[in-house]
Amino acid sequence: MFDAKVALGTWSWGSGKNGGDQVFGNHLTQKDLQAVVDSAMANGLNLWDTAAAYGQGSSETLLGDCLKPYDRKDYFLSTKFTPMFADSGDDPVRDMLAGSLKRLHTDYIDLYWIHNSDDVEKWTPELIPLVKKGLVKHVGVSNHNLAQVKRANEILNAGGVELAAVQNHYSLLYRQSETTGLLDYCHQNGITFFPYMVLEQGILAGKHDAAHPFEGENDRAQRYNPMLPQLNELLAKMIELAAQHHVAVADIATAWVIQKGTTPIIGVTKQHYIADTKHAISLTLTSAEMKALESLADQANVDTRAVWEQNMNQ
Template sequence: MANLPKIALGAWAWGNDGTFGNNLTAESLKPIFDTAMENELNLWDTAYAYGMGTSEKVLAGFLEGLPRESYLISDKFTPQCADASSASAMKDMIEMQLGLMDLDRFDVYWIHNVSGAPKWTEELAKYFEGKDNVPLLGVSNHNLSEIKQANEILKAHGLKLSAVQNHYSLINRSSEDSGILDYCKENDITFFSYMVLEQGALSGKYDTKHPMPEGSARAEIYNPVLDKLEILNEELKKLADKYGVGMAQIPVAWAIAKETLPIIGVTKENQVLDAVKAANITLTDEEVSSIEKVADSLELNVIRFWEKEMK
């Protein structure tokens, strides 16, 4: 398959499930898609769970008529969306999603979370065993022992684990501390990092004078620690000024410097253009170490309700 770009673009919000409190339309999202493709950011991350097929259908509309080799699609098997009582649940989900998107294959396909994961990884392996055009097979929100288990299950069917996707940022390096990043490097597994901006907390948009909107889940997590985040954001601003970019580009550039592939959710064209800028920044080892030292000194815990310790 084609080489992966430095950044994947996430279509989570395209599912219009209310997470971001806005009502996005295909008409408003099309320029975002076009801008990304023009800038060679052609890896799109979606899931049936994002609006029960809404995100997939919107994305499919934009792909219509484009050469298949011009884009890459990352989709997911979400256990909570499958009929666990059906012997063909995996096959049914994959083929339903392919139908929704009018595709003959995915480029990356994930087990979305750890609910019944060994069973579903086994079913995934059985489905793709011996097939042509096997996508990169990945697991999301798994800890190190669960990742190793998934890899063993796939190997027993002549396949391999090729991708891992976890929450990873300057203030949540549990996937690094637990040895997951090292395991991925040793086993030729691409690590996809999501929430590298901590839902805007590391974007420079929020501080003690400008907190996140009350009542949102992210406000509950980040508003109480905005005083600490201001310390980190000061350091990020210094680097942003040095490289002539916005502050939000530095945590993304950091994730790339750590040899991960960040997934950036996009609902505005400027977010795509920001991602392009971030992909063109190469932080030095000293700069990476410096901002990590500040981040670590804050001793923040931003592990979310769907996560756990990664060891």
């Protein structure tokens, strides 16, 4: 349903609660990000993923402002309703969507998500009237396990709406969506799977290891630095493959998820990431290389499941 090979993520944009400054230690201005957007659009990368929850709307604001120079038909917007931030009004999903529409300077969203699985029975039906009214073109669910995705699909189908996409954490280091059968279910039912945290917030980008940890006291540094010693062999293999294929180390992790039949969400904060992303799209890893990466990832034995994510095995 979606032609794009990758989506460009903006979780690390903005500031405040759940924003780029607190989570990643970033301090990005619109001037910084305008160059990123312009480069992406010039290179045909026009699928943008954000959420009202990212920096309490500041990510959407930055993205909307950066996309102002472009015709609406020339880019694809993905944003989310987050139940934990719902207001107490009569229609909290519609209310949160209204805020997103305003910040993104648009009158419709191409792909709108239920951001987590707090109450599938309550929230999933609320997507149906948004599609019927033309405010949303396609709908998806994020951070849902297999049983919840199946139930969401049933609810939507009963209302005449298709479940277009699933967005979950999926990477070399975190493969529960694969091992539980969710990824296969999506493939079998024509549902696009959008993995996020493909690079594990940069830990698989080849720039950090036990001797070069993340700096600062942000959430990323506190969470990932203790894992770095266990990743030496995997990172060494990724560096080796990157040299052989003449790509960036991050492209190895991205190519791996693309070859799993997914459309990864790649966080972009710098202009040169656009060229790297294009390389990842065109890169083909051999089956032996894929298996070697998976074996070393298993041997690392790290748990990168985030605090907001449920255990998909339960």
